[in-house]
Amino acid sequence: MTDNEHPQLIGSIRELLEVRRRCPCGRVHETPTQRVFIGRDALDQLPQMLTELNLTGTALVVADSATFNAAGEQTLSILRQAGGDVGELLVEPESGESQIEATEVPVQLVQQEAADCDYLVAVGSGTINDIAKAASTQLGMPYVAVATAASMTGYSSGLAAVTVAAIKQTVPAIPPLAIIADTEVITTAPRQMRAAGVGDLVSRSSSGTDWKLASLLRGDYFCPWVAQLAESADQQCRQAVGQIRQGKRDALELLMSGLLLAGIAITMAQTSAPASGGGHLISHYWDMTATARGRHHGLHGLQVALGDLICTALYEKLWPRIGETDVDKLVATRLPAAEFARQTREYYAPLIGPEAAQQIAQIATSKYATGDQLRRQLARIVSKPDRMWAQLEPLFTPGQQLRELFDNAGLPRTVGECGISPEEVACAYGFASRLRERYTVLDLAYDLGLLEELREEVFAEAGVISQTVAQ
Numbered sequence: 001m002t003d004n005e006h007p008q009l010i011g012s013i014r015e016l017l018e019v020r021r022r023c024p025c026g027r028v029h030e031t032p033t034q035r036v037f038i039g040r041d042a043l044d045q046l047p048q049m050l051t052e053l054n055l056t057g058t059a060l061v062v063a064d065s066a067t068f069n070a071a072g073e074q075t076l077s078i079l080r081q082a083g084g085d086v087g088e089l090l091v092e093p094e095s096g097e098s099q100i101e102a103t104e105v106p107v108q109l110v111q112q113e114a115a116d117c118d119y120l121v122a123v124g125s126g127t128i129n130d131i132a133k134a135a136s137t138q139l140g141m142p143y144v145a146v147a148t149a150a151s152m153t154g155y156s157s158g159l160a161a162v163t164v165a166a167i168k169q170t171v172p173a174i175p176p177l178a179i180i181a182d183t184e185v186i187t188t189a190p191r192q193m194r195a196a197g198v199g200d201l202v203s204r205s206s207s208g209t210d211w212k213l214a215s216l217l218r219g220d221y222f223c224p225w226v227a228q229l230a231e232s233a234d235q236q237c238r239q240a241v242g243q244i245r246q247g248k249r250d251a252l253e254l255l256m257s258g259l260l261l262a263g264i265a266i267t268m269a270q271t272s273a274p275a276s277g278g279g280h281l282i283s284h285y286w287d288m289t290a291t292a293r294g295r296h297h298g299l300h301g302l303q304v305a306l307g308d309l310i311c312t313a314l315y316e317k318l319w320p321r322i323g324e325t326d327v328d329k330l331v332a333t334r335l336p337a338a339e340f341a342r343q344t345r346e347y348y349a350p351l352i353g354p355e356a357a358q359q360i361a362q363i364a365t366s367k368y369a370t371g372d373q374l375r376r377q378l379a380r381i382v383s384k385p386d387r388m389w390a391q392l393e394p395l396f397t398p399g400q401q402l403r404e405l406f407d408n409a410g411l412p413r414t415v416g417e418c419g420i421s422p423e424e425v426a427c428a429y430g431f432a433s434r435l436r437e438r439y440t441v442l443d444l445a446y447d448l449g450l451l452e453e454l455r456e457e458v459f460a461e462a463g464v465i466s467q468t469v470a471q
C-alpha cells in the first residue's frame with residue numbers, strides 16, 4: 001500500500017486479515033484472504049506477492065475483453081516478465097447474448113481451462129470475479145483478484161453470485177487469496193462504476209437495519225461486531241462521496257478500501273446479511289427478470305441504490321402505522337402457506353419458467369409464518385414499535401440524507417436512468433422479497449398487511465419513479 005491519506009481504513013483491513021475472532025455471536029470471524037494491495041503501481045507487487053503466498057506453477061489469467069484492456073494485458077506481461085508460466089482465457093458472452101453473465105456456462109469453461117493450472121488470476125470487477133470465485137471454489141484452486149473498478153463489495157466476500165437455471169443465487173465461495181487494486185487502473189474505469197461502488201457500500205444502512213430487524217423479530221443470526229465493521233466502512237466513505245464522484249485518486253482508494261472491508265465483513269459473518277438486504281433483493285429481481293423483459297440489467301450498485309431508496313422510504317412510512325395493527329385479524333385472514341406458494345409460482349412462471357418458479361415458491365414459503373408463529377412474530381413488534389425502533393435507528397440512514405448522499409455521489413435517482421420501467425418497480429416491490437429466505441422490511445410490510453397499501457406513498461417518498469414528488 002503506497003498511500004497514507006486514509007491510514008485508518010487501510011490499516012484496519014491489514015489488521016482484519018490477521019483476525020481470528022471467536023465471537024460471542026457464536027461464530028469464528030476470519031477470512032482466507034491474506035494480502036490486499038491498494039495504491040499506485042500496486043500491480044507491480046504481483047510477482048513478489050505470489051512468491052510470498054507460495055503461488056507457483058502455471059497461472060490462468062481470466063478476463064473479458066474490456067477488463068483485458070484495462071489491466072489484463074498488463075497483468076500478463078508483468079507475470080511473464082517475472083518468468084511465470086501463464087495462460088489466458090477471455091470470457092465472452094454466451095451465444096445470442098451481448099452481455100457476459102455469471103452463469104454455469106462460463107464457470108464450467110474456466111474450470112475446464114484451468115484444469116492443468118495451479119492458480120487463477122481474475123482480472124475484472126463483479127461478473128469476472130463471480131465466475132472466477134465460483135470456478136476456483138469448485139476446483140479447490142486458489143485465486144488472486146486484480147480489481148478493475150471500485151464498483152462492488154464482492155471482491156473480498158465469501159459469496160459468488162451465479163445464475164443457475166434462471167435463478168440468481170449467491171452461493172458460498174472462497175474469497176481470493178490476495179486482492180490487488182491498482183489506482184492507475186481503477187481511476188480509469190467508467191465513472192458509473194464508482195457511483196455503483198458508493199451505491200453498494202451505502203446500501204449497508206438499510207441492509208444492516210434489515211439484519212437487526214430479522215434478529216429482533218425472528219431470532220435470526222446477528223453479530224453487532226460485524227455490523228459495526230460494515231458500518232465503519234460505509235461511514236468513512238460517505239465523507240468522500242464528492243471526491244469519489246470526481247474520480248480523485250485518494251478518494252477512490254478510500255472507496256476501494258471500504259468495499260473490501262464490507263466484503264470481508266460478509267466473509268466473516270458467513271452471510272451477506274451485513275451488506276445485503278431488501279434493496280439487494282429488489283436489484284436481484286430486476287436482474288432475473290431483465291431477460292424476460294428483453295433488456296439488460298444495470299450495474300449492481302446502481303440498482304441496489306434505487307432498491308435501497310425504496311426500502312428506506314418503506315421503513316419511514318411503515319413504522320408510524322405499526323401501532324394500529326390488529327394482530328388477530330391479520331392471523332385470521334392470512335393466506336394459507338400452500339396458497340401463498342401457488343400464488344408465488346404463478347407469478348414467477350411466465351418470467352423465469354415453471355421449474356425456477358417452483359424453487360422460488362419453496363424459498364418464499366420457508367420464511368412465511370402463519371398461525372401462532374405469525375402471532376408471536378407480530379406481537380414482538382406491535383406491542384412496542386418505539387422500543388424496537390430505538391434498536392434499529394443507530395443502523396438506519398433517513399431517506400432525505402440518503403437522497404442527498406446519492407445526489408452528491410452522482411448516482412441515478414430514478415429507475416428510468418437505469419432502463420427500468422415504473423411497472424418493474426411495482427413488481428419488484430411486491431415480489432422481490434420472495435427470492436430469498438432473508439427477512440427484510442419488505443416481508444414485515446407484507447406481514448402487517450401494509451405492503452400494497454403503502455406502495456404509492458413509498459414510491460412518492462423514495463422519488464425513484466419521478467423525482468419531482470420527493471424534492
Ligand SMILES: [Zn+2]
Pocket residue numbers: 023024025026027029223224225226
Ligand atoms: Zn460475531
Ligand SMILES: [Zn+2]
Pocket residue numbers: 152153200275276280300304
Ligand atoms: Zn451488493
